[in-house]
Amino acid sequence: MDEREARFTRLYETYYRNVFGYVVLRVAPQAAEDVTGEVFAIAWRKIDEVPERALPWLLGVAKNLARRSHGAAGHQRGLVDRLAGLTTDADRHAWDAADHVVARDQALAALRALSPKEVEAVTLTAWYGLEPAEAAKVAGCSRTAFTVRLHRGRRRLARALDASPDPATEAPAPRSRVIQEKP
Amino acid sequence: MKHDELDRVVNALRPATVDELADAAYERRPDAALVRARAGTSAPSPHPARRRRPAYALGATAVAAAAAVLVAGSLSGGHGGARNGPNGTGGARTFLLASAETAARQPATHGTCWYSRTRMWQDLVPFKLGPGVPTPKVERRRTFQARTASSTEDWRCTLPGGTGMRFRTHLPLDVRVTFPTKKDEAAWKAAGSPPLDVNGGTTATKPHTVTYDKGSHLVNPEIGSHEIEWRTVPKLPATKSGLEAYLRRLWQQDREGGAHGYTAPADFGQYVFVSAWDLFMAPTTPGTRAALYRILADSSSVHLTGRIRDREGRSGVGITAQGTDVRLVVDPATGRLLDYEQLPDLARGAAGEYLAFERQGWVDRIGTVPSS
Numbered sequence: 001m002d003e004r005e006a007r008f009t010r011l012y013e014t015y016y017r018n019v020f021g022y023v024v025l026r027v028a029p030q031a032a033e034d035v036t037g038e039v040f041a042i043a044w045r046k047i048d049e050v051p052e053r054a055l056p057w058l059l060g061v062a063k064n065l066a067r068r069s070h071g072a073a074g075h076q077r078g079l080v081d082r083l084a085g086l087t088t089d090a091d092r093h094a095w096d097a098a099d100h101v102v103a104r105d106q107a108l109a110a111l112r113a114l115s116p117k118e119v120e121a122v123t124l125t126a127w128y129g130l131e132p133a134e135a136a137k138v139a140g141c142s143r144t145a146f147t148v149r150l151h152r153g154r155r156r157l158a159r160a161l162d163a164s165p166d167p168a169t170e171a172p173a174p175r176s177r178v179i180q181e182k183p
Numbered sequence: 184m185k186h187d188e189l190d191r192v193v194n195a196l197r198p199a200t201v202d203e204l205a206d207a208a209y210e211r212r213p214d215a216a217l218v219r220a221r222a223g224t225s226a227p228s229p230h231p232a233r234r235r236r237p238a239y240a241l242g243a244t245a246v247a248a249a250a251a252v253l254v255a256g257s258l259s260g261g262h263g264g265a266r267n268g269p270n271g272t273g274g275a276r277t278f279l280l281a282s283a284e285t286a287a288r289q290p291a292t293h294g295t296c297w298y299s300r301t302r303m304w305q306d307l308v309p310f311k312l313g314p315g316v317p318t319p320k321v322e323r324r325r326t327f328q329a330r331t332a333s334s335t336e337d338w339r340c341t342l343p344g345g346t347g348m349r350f351r352t353h354l355p356l357d358v359r360v361t362f363p364t365k366k367d368e369a370a371w372k373a374a375g376s377p378p379l380d381v382n383g384g385t386t387a388t389k390p391h392t393v394t395y396d397k398g399s400h401l402v403n404p405e406i407g408s409h410e411i412e413w414r415t416v417p418k419l420p421a422t423k424s425g426l427e428a429y430l431r432r433l434w435q436q437d438r439e440g441g442a443h444g445y446t447a448p449a450d451f452g453q454y455v456f457v458s459a460w461d462l463f464m465a466p467t468t469p470g471t472r473a474a475l476y477r478i479l480a481d482s483s484s485v486h487l488t489g490r491i492r493d494r495e496g497r498s499g500v501g502i503t504a505q506g507t508d509v510r511l512v513v514d515p516a517t518g519r520l521l522d523y524e525q526l527p528d529l530a531r532g533a534a535g536e537y538l539a540f541e542r543q544g545w546v547d548r549i550g551t552v553p554s555s
Contacts, residue, residue: 009215016212017205024204033208040215041222086198095195100188107192115536117525126193132446144448144506148457155405158189162397163350 008044011054016040018128019058025082026066035065056134059124063138079119080112102161110160118153121146275487278500278515279480286518287473293417294545296340297466298553302357303382304332304494304537309367327370332359332494333381334541338549339402341414348402348413351394351549355381358388394549404461406430407437407447407454413465421470423477430455430478448506452482456504460511463520466545472518493522495539519543 019039024032039062043050050057087104095104102110111119117139124135136146213221307329333355340349358381362368371377378385399413411419420426434454437447447454455478462475479485479502488501488510499512499521512522525536544553 005216005219008219012212012215012218017202017209020205020208021201024201024208032204033211036208037213037218037221040218044219044222083196083198086200088198088200091195091198091200094199098191098195100192100195102192104196107196111196117536122193123197126190127197141508142506144453144457145508147446147448148507148509151405151408154189157193159402161189161192163395 004047008040008047011043011050011058012040015055015058018055019062022059022128023062023066025079025086026063035062038065053134055128056130056137059128059130059138060140079123080108083111084108107161110157110163113160114153114156117149118156121150122153122157125150275485275502276480278487278513279476279485279502282513282515282518283473283476283480285515286476287469289469289472289517289519291469292545294547296338296546296549296551297543298336298338298546298551299464299543300334300336300541300552302332302334302495302539302541304330304539305380305382306330307379309370326374327367328363329367329371329379330361330363331379331381331386332361333357335382336552338546339413340549341399342396347396348399349394349396349549350402351392353392354390355384355388356390358386360386402465404465406433406458406461409433409437411461411465416465417468419462419467419471421468421474423474426471426474427478430458450482450484450504450506452479452484453504453506455479455482456485456502457507457509460509460520460523463511464540464543476518493539494537495521495541497521 016036020032020036023035023039027035039058042061042065043054043058087108092104100107111122114122120139121135124130124138125132128135130138132147132150133143135150136143139146139149141149307325307327309325309328334357335352335354336356337353338349338351340351342349360379362371378387381388403410403413404416405411420429431451434447434451437454438449440446448457455475459475459479463472467475482504484505485502486504488503490498490500491512492498493512497514499514501510501512501524503510508526510522510524510526511520512524513519514521520540522540523536523538542553546553
């Protein structure tokens with residue numbers, strides 16, 4: 001095994017789970033293994049172009065393949081739908097046990113309120129441990145643009161979550177009044 | 184919501200099933216040698232100087248080029264406008280200083296509710312097959328291009344005593360869908376005329392009103408990672424020196440690392456530009472707006488994109504800053520912000536965002552609309 005083959009094998013073993021975890025939230029689960037395999041096939045063909053910190057590069061390839069497989073428009077909305085679809089009772093129990101200030105469904109609803117780019121920014125940094133500069137490369141934008149998206153996304157998410165009813169009370173909390181009105 | 188709680192919520196939203204599926208897939212994964220064999224021979228870089236150059240660097244270049252094309256297209260008629268405004272930083276300085284003078288002359292108003300009516304457009308783009316990519320699944324492809332638009336009314340009212348606020352939102356209003364060609368419209372009909380996304384719902388959503396009481400955290404503007412309490416917005420410094428000293432202090436703190444991973448850009452002008460949107464949207468005083476324009480005028484990274492006619496048919500001047508994909512459109516007659524535009528990522532097929540501010544102002548009662 002030469003140096004390039006050894007490097008590829010290290011990447012493959014180290015990042016397979018990360019790439020699959022990213023892909024499975026963007027394509028149908030039954031297609032996720034194929035897309036993940038394609039990501040690493042491309043990584044091997046372009047092994048000399050893969051940077052030392054390879055995960056952002058791999059996720060960037062995965063993003064492009066997932067988009068090309070399923071269309072760009074609405075794929076982040078699909079991400080939220082897939083989150084909901086993959087949620088199990090175990091997640092709900094864990095959520096309840098963690099004593100969050102909002103219900104899980106409300107948190108998902110709040111995530112839907114974000115723009116696709118904001119959802120991407122928030123999840124890339126939170127779930128994949130990427131620094132903003134690395135995540136910006138996955139998102140395909142400048143670091144400045146990314147940090148703005150991240151900042152606005154987190155703020156909008158926080159506000160949407162703040163607007164959610166308190167799960168501990170059936171009625172709105174004191175000083176909180178929500179009225180659905182006709183136009 | 185505090186940042187650590189937000190982190191907890193976001194982290195907890197990732198289903199445990201993802202890791203379980205990843206573990207199972209990892210166990211089933213083909214051997215690395217098989218992946219290499221199926222992929223074929225790797226191609227050594229023909230240019231040693233470019234070894235290890237990541238693909239995304241090429242992508243970023245393409246994005247910048249695409250953005251440049253779009254700006255040129257917009258200015259030369261993309262929005263039905265003409266390129267007759269002064270460009271470059273010299274022109275920017277002149278325009279921004281003139282805008283400062285204009286903003287300073289606007290009357291200072293006040294009330295208990297800050298009203299805004301905003302129109303949002305969304306571009307829905309069809310799937311595009313690229314070279315060397317897997318065959319897409321037909322059922323998930325969008326086969327048509329469309330643009331939706333809808334307006335939203337917001338009231339942000341301070342309540343007597345304390346920091347509580349009352350909010351009201353009325354949306355979606357005046358929903359419109361346009362197709363660039365009859366072929367796109369026919370493809371949409373062939374797909375069963377599905378409802379299309381608009382802000383707060385779909386094209387099938389009826390207008391509705393939601394009123395609720397919450398803290399000001401929902402609407403506090405932010406400068407970098409710093410949240411500015413709503414009640415203090417009208418008290419922000421109204422002189423250039425005062426506002427600049429204030430913003431530079433926040434910038435220095437953010438340079439050292441702000442909340443939730445935010446690190447301010449090295450360029451102070453760029454930092455101010457990306458925060459300007461929030462400050463222009465909030466009920467800042469004419470003096471603060473004028474000071475903000477004067478600070479932007481000093482920045483070499485802020486430049487004009489030219490005079491344009493926006494999607495509402497209004498005449499304005501576009502300003503942007505290096506390193507950002509955001510364009511703000513300013514009304515030269517009033518110094519008010521007309522539009523916020525995030526340029527689409529054409530190279531990657533991602534749509535941009537476009538917001539137009541149709542009306543803003545103080546009112547004394549929730550549900551009422553300012554006269555001008």
